[in-house]
Amino acid sequence: MAAAARPLYLLEVEYDGKLGRAVLKLYDAESQKLVEVPDASGHKPYFLTDLSPEELLREHPELFKHGGFDHIEVVEKYDPLRDENVLMTKVVARDPLSVGGSRGAMREVLKDHAWEARIRYHHCYIYDLGLVPGMPYVESNGALKAVEVEVPENVVQELEKLYGSDEELFRRALEWAKLFQAPVPRIKRVAVDIEVYSPEPNRVPRPLEAPYPVVAVSFWASDGLRRVLLLRRPELGEPPKLDDVEYFASERELLRRAFEIISQYPLVLTFNGDAFDLPYLRVRAQKLGFAEEEIPIEWRPGADKAQVKGGLHVDLYRFFINRSMKVYAFGNKYREGRSLDEISGALLGVGKVKLDKHVSEAGYEELARYSLRDAELTFMLTQFNDELVMKLIVLMMRISKLGIEDLTRHNISTWIRNLLYFEHRRRGYLIPNESDLKRLKGQTDTKAVIKGKKYLGAVVIDPPTGIFFNITVVDFASLYPSVVKKWNLSYETVRCVHEECRSAVIPGLSHWVCRKRRGIMSEVVGFLRDFRVYIYKKLAKSEKDPVRRGHYDVVQSALKVFINASYGVFGAETFPLYCPPVAEATTALGRYLLVQTLLRALELGLPVLYGDTDSLFLWNPSPQKLEELVSWVSRELQVDLDVDKSYRWVAFSGRKKNYVGLLSDGTVDAKGIVGKKRNTPEFIKSYVMQIMDLLGKAGDIEQLDNAISELKRLTHEYYSKLRRKEVLLNDLVFKVALTKPLASYVKNTPQHVKAARQLQRHGVRVEVGDIISFVKVRGGEGVKAVQLARIDEVDSEKYIEHLRTATEQILEALGTSFEEVVGGAQLM
DNA sequence: TAATTCGCCCCGCACG
DNA sequence: CGTGCGGGGCGAA
Secondary structure (H helix, E strand, C coil): CCCCCCCEEEEEEEEECCCCEEEEEEEECCCCEEEEEECCCCCCCEEEECCCHHHHHHHCHHHHHCCCEEEEEEEEEEECCCCEEEEEEEEEECCHHHHCCCCCCHHHHHHHHEECCCCCHHHHHHHHHCCCCCCEEEEECCEEEECCCCCCHHHHHHHHHHHCCCHHHHHHHHHHHHHHHCCCCCCCEEEEEEEECCCCCCCCCCCCCCCCCEEEEEEEECCCCEEEEEECCHHHCCCCCCCCEEEECCHHHHHHHHHHHHCCCCEEEECCHHHHHHHHHHHHHHHCCCCHHHCCEEEECCCCEEEECCCEEEEHHHHHCCHHHHHHHCCCCCCCCCCHHHHHHHHHCCCCCCCCCCHHHCCHHHHHHHHHHHHHHHHHHHHHHHHHHHHHHHHHHHHHCCCHHHHHHCCHHHHHHHHHHHHHHHHCECCCCHHHHHHHHCCCCCCCCCCCCCCCCCCEECCCEEEEEEEEEEEECCHHHHHHHHCCCCCCCECCCCHHHCCCECCCCCCEECCCCCCHHHHHHHHHHHHHHHHHHHHHHHCCCHHHHHHHHHHHHHHHHHHHHCCHHHHCCCCCCCCHHHHHHHHHHHHHHHHHHHHHHHHCCCCEEEEECCEEEEECCCHHHHHHHHHHHHHHHCCCEEEEEEEEEEEEECCCCCEEEEECCCCEEEECCHHHCCCCCHHHHHHHHHHHHHHHCCCCHHHHHHHHHHHHHHHHHHHHHHHCCCCCHHHHCEEEECCCCHHHCCCCCCHHHHHHHHHHHCCCCCCCCCEEEEEEECCCCCEEEHHHCCHHHECHHHHHHHHHHHHHHHHCCCCCCHHHHHCCHHHC
16 A cells, blocks of 8 residues: 655746756655656647637748747637637647747747737646645645645635525635645745955945855754854964854865755745845855856846755745735834844844944954854744744745745735736636737726826825814725725726626726626635635634634735735736726725715714725714714625724824824824834934824823923924034934936936935945935035034034924924924024 | 825925 | 925825
């Protein structure tokens, strides 16, 4: 009898050029090794065309002579844009490059007659075999079989309630549930970090030139390995005996040992290893005469990606700078940061080892500690909170159907695109041709408020000025995804082909929506939303078992990432399923719902003070009327309106997206005020923070009165400090990001650009994404990079103006003003 | 290869 | 020199 097959988790699929077929990379949790399984199905690259075989022969005979041509077949597909079945010719190739990506590739021959020709082959393979990365499989006779996943009874019951009336929908929902319920493996992995000698402290050497020796390579792994490999250098004297440190007389020996360790792990983690550590190691090894087979690192120049032979490489830098991850999964905790120090500081509470000199000047012990900490932090980013990040990655792989290397290197639009393509293939839908889609669905109905935008977005209600007590905020639970689900929005259903659907108009637009067919996007988003709102968010709270509860929380966070971006991608021109009517129908219905609810609230005698996109601020609502509003929305508009939060008071400055309130749990909630923005100097931030503390203690009118007089005192104190120049230069620094290359600021020269150019003149390299620190000074350009400035040059008047605006947003709401507070101060 | 619009604030620049 | 508009950055949703 054969041994019981053990589960292998599919982590990645690649095309192997030498083998001429796809190779699956699976993780065997028992042996903790990566298993590579070449395709056994004979699957080949292909694309589709609307030209018949006869037309192809007649009009494109050269196609059949192409070196990569294999054969053609006629296949039937469902065309969602036209709501009809169509016959397409499948052009099968010998290798992916012949389909596209090489000169004279077959898709170039057919141009606009080529469908599904821009899909990367390894993705195409995943779709066609219905494989789900992140899921467990067993190998049986060379083929992979999905491991049966049990869905808990309570989840099945909930799905019964939601979809029980439609057998097919219920079946699909169960399939989705398996992705969320399957166990998540703990993957053996090692974090790697290197340090490089450099004679110029301010320059990071280019990895593809790798001009200087590697002096340290550190490892921190899940199996307990902590190791620093150090290069002996005569100038550092006799090396001390240190725990976890190995010394090497030559860089060659050091690299050999480093490669040996790297090759022992199925998964290698780095922080910026794509752009630095791994290519540096590779090029360095080449320079030292290593043979190709002795170097376990490959470099993909087109993708700027470093790969580990026989393993997988995740560059956490690329994953953590992903905006969706920052905002939704990690609540913007590390919004300032792009560096390991800032991200680990925010998420782990631990930063890098501080070095007061350059790496090249550090002694052995210092260098070892510094380097090992980097490897440790990199590893810990995947380890904290019971491997939260690893679990999120695996869950998002299952939702997006992307392998681990693709998922961690690409943004949300790629994730959603891949998920939708997979869904198309699963159903036998033809994936629309971009030019076709744009021609049929490329036009909008509305004009945006902001110049340069494509369509009208959300409504924001003009707030009053002043303090209001006892405010309840109601909001629609994930408004846009709800709209997409409920109104059947999808690229093929908005402005569908049916005459009889044209009467189903979207309020305020000329677009109509299909009544005959369920939209593919509507269904997918609907599932993800329902799973999050009705199942996993609830289970993440109610589940008794802490391990399962933790898992449910990961599931709901992973779902949140997809749900929140599912509307935006349709308004993004770079998205292959770009469909502005879907995006503008979504916002139009959002506006409709908010306005209808507002009108109903007013009819009920509920005063509405403010609202933004999906929320309404109700002033002192009676519980009965509130309940009436919620049930009316549920009954008449058929969406969920929830009580989101309640404030003891809210101070509105009279500006939109700008208010401060005291929540019923005693925390201060400040939105949009300049004192909180990250480019605001610390001096002003600290002032605003103190005001927040003050307001946090003021629960009622009387306490608030006291707080206001204390606030006036505080304002005056800060004002005087500025006047008397009793402020540290560092506290006056504006930190502004350079969002594009220095040379491309041609229309204007903003202040941070002036400062950046000063730095450049002083030989400092300035790049896109750098945060420029500058202060405002008298005379000259009006600004100086902080490195070049002295405290006595500072322009106090400018800072007083900044203090004024920061203050006014709060003071005006409280019924006083900056002038009133500092009035008379001029006499000092 | 890249999710959206709305809104606030400061500044730079052109125009009168 | 004042004014208005657009560029630029950052946040709210």
